[in-house]
Amino acid sequence: MLSAYIRVMDLLHRACLFIAGAGIVLITLIIPWGVFTRYVLNSASSWPEPMAILVMIWVSFLSAVVCYREHLHIGVSIVPAMLQGRQRQLLGWFIEMCMLVINVFMLWWGTKLIQTTWYQSIAEFPIVSVGASYLPVPIGGLITVLFVIERLWTGRLFPVADGEALSTVSTE
Numbered sequence: 743m744l745s746a747y748i749r750v751m752d753l754l755h756r757a758c759l760f761i762a763g764a765g766i767v768l769i770t771l772i773i774p775w776g777v778f779t780r781y782v783l784n785s786a787s788s789w790p791e792p793m794a795i796l797v798m799i800w801v802s803f804l805s806a807v808v809c810y811r812e813h814l815h816i817g818v819s820i821v822p823a824m825l826q827g828r829q830r831q832l833l834g835w836f837i838e839m840c841m842l843v844i845n846v847f848m849l850w851w852g853t854k855l856i857q858t859t860w861y862q863s864i865a866e867f868p869i870v871s872v873g874a875s876y877l878p879v880p881i882g883g884l885i886t887v888l889f890v891i892e893r894l895w896t897g898r899l900f901p902v903a904d905g906e907a908l909s910t911v912s913t914e
Contacts, residue, residue: 744895751892754885755811758804765801769794792866796875803882810841811889813901822900834899842890848883852876 776790809815822830860873893899 747892747895751811751888754888755808758807758885762801762804762808765797765804768797769801772797789866792864796864796870799875800878803878804885807882807885807889810886811892819900830900831897835894838890838894838899842887845883845886845890849880849887852879852883855879 772790772794776787776794779790780786806815822833825833856873856876856879858873859876860871862872864870864872864875
């Protein structure tokens with residue numbers, strides 16, 4: 743069962759990585775269009791900047807999820823490096839429980855925020871709901887919760903970097 747869960751988390755990890763990467767590519771196409779219309783055509787488009795902001799929200803949350811799973815998330819390793827055995831494990835569990843609480847908070851209140859703002863529209867994109875722009879908050883929280891469960895289940899709390907590859911995802 744654990745190996746099946748890890749395979750599903752690998753797929754989810756790859757999907758987040760792909761979507762975040764595609765978002766970066768999309769932003770690099772959108773921004774030059776805005777610059778071109780403003781300075782070359784002398785008639786600025788109103789949509790590139792708000793669209794780039796919406797895409798950047800997705801990129802930010804999904805990149806944070808990827809970094810968390812790859813143990814690249816912000817963390818200080820001095821204290822865990824000084825600890826051994828049970829103390830180190832307890833610190834790891836405490837940190838993961840904090841991550842769990844924060845991300846359940848994001849999931850719950852992010853969903854409430856979406857429900858509250860769903861029927862408001864974005865001025866530049868009247869067909870897009872303001873609530874839809876907040877979707878990355880609970881989605882990022884949910885995915886991180888799934889990755890926290892994986893980390894607790896496997897016990898990989900403070901892995902030592904092997905120097906060869908940063909990704910925990912197999913490339914086969």
